[in-house]
Amino acid sequence: MTTQTTQAAPGHEVVVQGVDKRYGKTPALAGVDATIGAGRFVVLLGPSGSGKSTLARCLAGVERIDGGAIHMAGTLVGDGRRHLPPDRRNLAMVFQDYALWPHLSVAGNVSYALRRRKLPGAEVERRVADALERVGLGALKDRYPHELSGGEQQRVSLARAVVGRPGLLIFDEPLSNLDADLRERLRVEIATLTRETGATAVYITHDQSEAFALADEIIVLDRGSIVQAGAPEDIYHRPATPFVARFTGIAGELAGVVARADGDQVGVDVAGVRLSARAGDALAAGDRVRLLIRPAATSIHDPSSAPLGGLAGTVIDVAYRGRGYDHVVETAAGSLAAVFSPRRWDRSGTVSVAVDPAGCSAYRTEGPHPADSRVLDLTAVTLSA
């Protein structure tokens, strides 16, 4: 791969105002507002059905919006009645299924995106060769898509997207069909190549580790609405709702009662132990809450030499993770998964789990406590360090 840099073309500022989109009677987006600064790399994060793909398709112009308005680079591109087609929006897209045209060679696929530029043939050839070199596929330009591996196909798709130097680059879960190792390598390529082009990037994923690794800003969506938007650090350390906290990775939820409230810090009694946490809601002493704990905020200790304020529990599962071990620990207040330790703690052994207040958020309980209803979620959700 060469290190030649591509001339940066500043991206679109994208303004989304009260956008509604319905499929039949089912709402997919409801009053979505967002402003994405020119040249920013924004990740739309959410579970299946949250509306992130719909929002990206509305930005691309392959879907018409039913209400609200979208402006790009200061120009109205769609409202409830009018619609600027995708080919007039100066953008490009990397699709989840690659969407390579099977009748065109690799070079044919990439050069397609230069049609609107109306460049001389020699310039097209130079740019295609450059884009393919940048993704490491210079030697495969005459092959057809079916003659490439999945990773190579997605690289072609990436080269096709950046070769035209569009103002907006949209990535629709581009790594979801690839294996873990390839995902990581392509993720780095996407991050560097996109930032070099200077285009505004909108990247869709349901993988929170991918989102945190790539984004300048993250927009979290749930059921067609934005639930939080901000820098990755904000989302991680100050999740606005239990949904955002859960979706961006927690070790578990413990039921407790607020013993003291001091601004945005609270002390919560959990199974006879007082834990400090950030107040996710406005809380007062006596409120029943659930504590949502990040995996990185937990550490495991021998009960005989544990620091004060640890939660007593029993190890019910251990998983080797290479750099150490993830444990599932059952406490009197609930279960904690992905509790990391560099050493192995045996199953059925008694341990003490310490919780760092920086990775612990308290939210007022609505409905039954998880511990009360004996609902134990043993899913280990980890966030890559």
Place this chain on the structure above:
Amino acid sequence: MATLTPERTEAVHPAASVPSGRRHRLTMALSRAQGAPLIAFWLVIVAILVLPIALFLLVAFSPRLLSQGSQWFTLTGFRDALRGPLLHAVLDSLAVGAATAVAATAIGFGVAWAVLRTDIPARGLWSASMFALLLAPSYLVALGWERLLEPSGVLDVLGLGSGGARHLFYGPFGVIVVLTAKGVPFAYLAISNALRGLGEEFEMAVRVHGGRGRDAARIVVALLAPAVWSALAIVFAESISDFGVAATLANDAHFPIATFTLYNAVDNFPINFPVAAAIGWILMAMAGLALIAQSRALRGRSYRVLGGRSRPARRQHLAPPLAAGAVGCLALLVVVGLGVPAFGALSASLINGLGSLASSHGFTLSNYQRVLDSGALRGPLLYSAKLAAITATLTTAIGAVSARLLTSRSGRLSARILDLLLLTAVALPGIVFAAGYIFTYNLPLANTLGVHLYETATLLVLAYLATALPATARVLLGPFSQVQHSLREAGQVHGDGGGASWARTVLPVLARPLLSAWILTYCATLLELPVSQLLYVPNHPPVSVGITKALANYDFGGGTAMEVIAILFALVVVAAAWGLFRLLAPVGWRRLGRTR
């Protein structure tokens, strides 16, 4: 509002900006008329499919509404259609349809099993012959047999007595034989598709639990029930709606069939549209009954046997005597369906004065010479070739739009209505279409509205289009549903407009299926009979009408020579179309769909 503050906002470069100005405003204004193409498409569908059929069928109940009688509501048409010779014809159709369905399904099952589950020699040949049978028009098959067996026919000329065979063939038996030969490919296709998806695990389960080969076969037959019932329903519907055999062999044998009585009702004077419409309703009801029987037989059972874990079935080795017997049976089927008619037509075209009472009949090529020299005989072929090319092009284009609409993610209601309409139209006999066109476009209202299409080539093409469209749309539905939507969307987001994006990214992927659909429609239209017979422009007969007219005038040599030339012409067009595709299509287009 989620506002993501830019840290390194720069001025938007003109090349990277979204175009604005007058063109932008025009594009935005035009985008308001997004439903216009869909409305235009539906207007075409209503004009060519819905209106002619609906108005024609309506006249069975309300002749006065459409200026065909004095009564606003009556069932007289049905009363007349269900008594005397007309009832006889309806019952004949029912009996022939039932017998043909059972015979063709049994034979089709046997062929499918032999080709897919045994190591019978020349499997490709038997499979190809099923497609050849599918494409051969039924009236040509019937006429080939007639040329052999008729008095002073080929067998008589060759001195081979044919009295017994003639007596047997000119009647229900012959009609059932020809329609069965025509029905076998439908049954074969329905059953072979299901058999391909049925893994060997079900048979293995029988065998490992103590069952014999016979028991395993019984299980397989039970699991194939949906396909078997489909085959029965399709062959029944095809047989009762057939016009080719009804107009030739059945008519010559004085064996009345419903489709021919419908033709008589609109072709003889006085024209009786209410009775014709009532027969149309009866034919539709019979096809509907077959579908209901199929649905009831399968209700409440699950036949979901196709999954990712299915293992391909193994071929059964046939011992030499068994293989020889199976090859003999398949060869007999091909001889009956293709060989005899081809021999009958070819030999008749090479005999001088066949059909006349002249005592000497020598072999000659003069019949071909006559067809090629005489404008009256050559004209119909060239005329049909032109109409078939126009029809195939229009049908493929509208069929592609229909298939696109049926596989679209939006417009579900529109797609459901179109699907239902096309399914109903598939079950409608061609003769009902033709009668509907005569009726609707001859109404005084059409004249008042300034629509003067009656007895024009335009009306004939529209009727060809209406009869071909349902099947063509079905044929294209499979390939269209396989195309990922993202291919076209990728074209759009990378700079092409809607139409250009489709032409550059989806058309190449669908080029082969579209060409296949064009060729199928071309061949079917070139030799089409029922619509041609009722709607041809006076003094401009299409080739099928030309052939039947020549034969009706006892010019057997000229008629069969036209038949042979027409078939050869169709084969040349097929070869030329594929040849041009191979020569002219870009290399990427040709690579698609090829096996390694």
